[in-house]
Amino acid sequence: MKARITRRNLMGKLGATVAGLLALPAAKTAKAAVQNVLVSTTAPNAYNPKKHKWVMAIDINKCIGCGLCAEACKKENHVPEGLFFRTWVERYIITKPAPGSGEARGEVLVDSPNGGINGYPPATVAQEDILHSFFVPKLCNLCAHSPCAQVCPVGATFDSPDGAVLVDPTYCIGCGFCIQACPYGCRFLTPPTPEMKALGRAGTAGKCTLCYHRITRGLRPACVEVCPTQARIFGDLMNPVANDPIQQFYKDNRVQTLKPHLGTEPRVLYAGMDKEVR
Amino acid sequence: MGFSKMPPQIVRLVLLTIAIVGSYLVARYFLTPKTFGDLGWFRASALEELANLQPVFAGKQTCVQVCHTDEGQKVLKHDHKTLSCESCHGASLAHADKPDVPEFKPPKLGYSICVRCHEFNPSRPKWHHQVVLKTHYPGQKCTECHVPHMPQEVP
Numbered sequence: 264m265k266a267r268i269t270r271r272n273l274m275g276k277l278g279a280t281v282a283g284l285l286a287l288p289a290a291k292t293a294k295a296a297v298q299n300v301l302v303s304t305t306a307p308n309a310y311n312p313k314k315h316k317w318v319m320a321i322d323i324n325k326c327i328g329c330g331l332c333a334e335a336c337k338k339e340n341h342v343p344e345g346l347f348f349r350t351w352v353e354r355y356i357i358t359k360p361a362p363g364s365g366e367a368r369g370e371v372l373v374d375s376p377n378g379g380i381n382g383y384p385p386a387t388v389a390q391e392d393i394l395h396s397f398f399v400p401k402l403c404n405l406c407a408h409s410p411c412a413q414v415c416p417v418g419a420t421f422d423s424p425d426g427a428v429l430v431d432p433t434y435c436i437g438c439g440f441c442i443q444a445c446p447y448g449c450r451f452l453t454p455p456t457p458e459m460k461a462l463g464r465a466g467t468a469g470k471c472t473l474c475y476h477r478i479t480r481g482l483r484p485a486c487v488e489v490c491p492t493q494a495r496i497f498g499d500l501m502n503p504v505a506n507d508p509i510q511q512f513y514k515d516n517r518v519q520t521l522k523p524h525l526g527t528e529p530r531v532l533y534a535g536m537d538k539e540v541r
Numbered sequence: 542m543g544f545s546k547m548p549p550q551i552v553r554l555v556l557l558t559i560a561i562v563g564s565y566l567v568a569r570y571f572l573t574p575k576t577f578g579d580l581g582w583f584r585a586s587a588l589e590e591l592a593n594l595q596p597v598f599a600g601k602q603t604c605v606q607v608c609h610t611d612e613g614q615k616v617l618k619h620d621h622k623t624l625s626c627e628s629c630h631g632a633s634l635a636h637a638d639k640p641d642v643p644e645f646k647p648p649k650l651g652y653s654i655c656v657r658c659h660e661f662n663p664s665r666p667k668w669h670h671q672v673v674l675k676t677h678y679p680g681q682k683c684t685e686c687h688v689p690h691m692p693q694e695v696p
Contacts, residue, residue, distance in 0.1 A: 293571065312580070312588055327665050329658045331628055338632050339597045354664050386663065396664035421583030431587035434574075476594035485598050489628045491621075491658060492669070 310479040315425040316500040317473055319487075320512040321400055323535040325494035328352055328398035330379035332486035332495065337380070339474060339485035347451050349471040350402040350486050352379035356386050357539060359394045368394055371539045399540050400495065402486070403428060403449040403471035404521055404529035411441035411450060411470075420468065426500075426530055427473045437465030446525055599637035601625040608640065612690060619691045620670075629654050629689065655683040 336342065336350045358369035369392075376383060379398070386393065409428045412420045419435035422428055442450045453469040474484035478497075482488070487497040498509035512518065516534030522541065523529075533540075547555075579585035604626040605613025616622055627633055661671040678686070688694050 290570075310592060324666055327658055327669050328662065331657070335598060335627075335632070356664065382657065382660075383662065383664070390663050393663055397666070398664055418577070418582045418584070421581060421587075423588060424580055429587065429591055431584050431590075433590070434584060434587070472591060474596075475588075475591045477596050477598075477600075479592040480596065482596060482598075482600045485596075488598050488600055488625050491624045491628050493623045 312423055312425040314501060315478075317405070317426045317478060318498055318500055318509055318530045318532065319402070319405065319473070319484075320496040320498070320509055320518070320532040320534070322494050322496070322512070322516065323397055323399055323533060323537075323540075325492045326352065326398040326400055327492055327494075328354060328379060328383065329491060330382065331489045331491065332400060333378040334380045335485040335489040336471075339477070340472070342469065343454060347453065347469060348378040349449075349469065350378075350400060351375050353399045353401055354379070354383050354396065355399060355537065355539060356388065356396045357394050357537075358388050358392050395537075397535075397537070399533075399536075400486075401447070401449070402531065403473075404447050404527065404531045405473070407528035407530060408526060410444040410446065410525075410527060414440040414444040416440065423475075427475055427478075428470070429472055429475060430468050430470060432467045435467035437467050439468070441468050446522055446527065447529075597632045597634055598627050599632075599634040601627070603637050604633070607637070616690050619693050621690065621692055653683070655687075655689070 330352055333348060333351050336348070337344075340349060342349055353373055353375045356372040358372070360366040360369045372387065374383070386396070405426055405428055407422070407426075409420075409422055412422050412428060415421070416438065417434055417436055419431045420428065420441050421431070437452060437455075439452055442452060450468055450470045453466045455464055455466040459466070474482070474486075477484055483497050487495045496508045496512055498504075498507060500509065503510060512532065512534065518532045518534055519536055520529040520532060521536075574584050576585040577583070580588075601613075605616075609626070612626075616624070656674065658669075659671055661673045665671055683689075684696075686696070688696050
């Protein structure tokens with residue numbers, strides 16, 4: 264059936280087209296206004312996240328358990344006092360087996376009082392009963408397939424193209440799914456700031472950002488910076504430097520990651536790790 | 542068959558579907574934040590916001606390349622070469638930005654700076670220099686016998 268062109272329907276069509284054309288920029292302006300209310304943006308940065316792939320390497324044989332990394336992390340990132348840590352140092356004490364038990368090793372005792380910042384109290388077992396003991400620095404494992412980013416319902420936790428796993432604090436609703444999902448216990452819920460409390464907002468998820476504000480400026484993360492024994496090494500897989508520390512780390516050590524059976528493919532590498540470390 | 546010839550219940554269903562899907566698309570158009578989805582399932586400008594936070598630690602390069610070159614050279618020859626200035630002296634970016642500001646105070650930590658690393662602890666690796674405080678010249682200050690910047694030298 265062919266539609267007849269009449270003056271009436273031609274005028275109608277013309278009017279609709281004009282109205283549509285007029286409405287488009289208005290809708291765009293309205294969209295920008297709505298978005299600006301929801302989220303304020305900041306000045307652009309010269310850093311290109313697609314041109315980097317950050318990696319952290321930890322040599323357990325070098326860690327002396329001074330806790331400077333955990334303390335520096337708190338200072339650098341203004342992490343609240345108390346039991347909130349983006350990085351911390353665990354003390355492992357493995358005792359000698361009871362005589363006649365048929366075991367290779369005894370009990371495994373793990374502690375990290377205040378993240379190791381104030382040192383460690385004397386071990387609860389006598390020194391002659393200790394088979395071996397060591398310190399293990401822990402932080403976000405920078406998973407390539409991060410469970411925390413998968414479970415986030417609002418896209419606030421995400422895998423950045425440069426390998427960092429970050430939290431968008433203006434978008435996090437503080438539901439805590441990511442805290443349950445992280446198999447390494449590297450996340451916590453930051454208590455809300457007074458401004459957030461006034462708005463009735465819950466706290467947001469906190470975690471290691473690899474000191475994103477430092478690495479994008481060409482500085483090392485605070486924990487790597489202050490580590491006195493270079494137990495922590497930081498590098499960029501996309502831009503290897505001369506005598507690249509990460510390549511050297513692979514050369515010198517047998518490298519493994521935490522909980523490899525979970526398939527998270529962490530980008531935090533450990534050397535000298537014991538099977539009891541989880 | 543024209544639209545008007547369709548059974549009315551089908552017409553209503555089609556209109557309802559268009560209304561629901563349309564309102565979803567309109568809401569999505571307005572509520573999706575800027576830059577969401579540019580790099581993945583997140584707001585790409587969050588990267589900039591996180592990158593624009595202010596650091597607290599200046600970094601060893603800043604200290605020894607810009608101002609304290611002599612001290613940097615001294616430390617390099619000794620066992621404390623792996624330490625960053627700020628490991629002992631504390632976070633110093635405020636001082637690095639404005640050297641006139643008396644920001645560079647000796648650190649006041651919970652326990653003494655040397656002891657933090659060098660007190661004997663059975664969990665520490667064997668290669669690390671450690672002392673048992675009770676038997677290692679008790680009552681004396683570390684700096685009476687050791688130079689922190691040059692641990693192998695005698696004062």
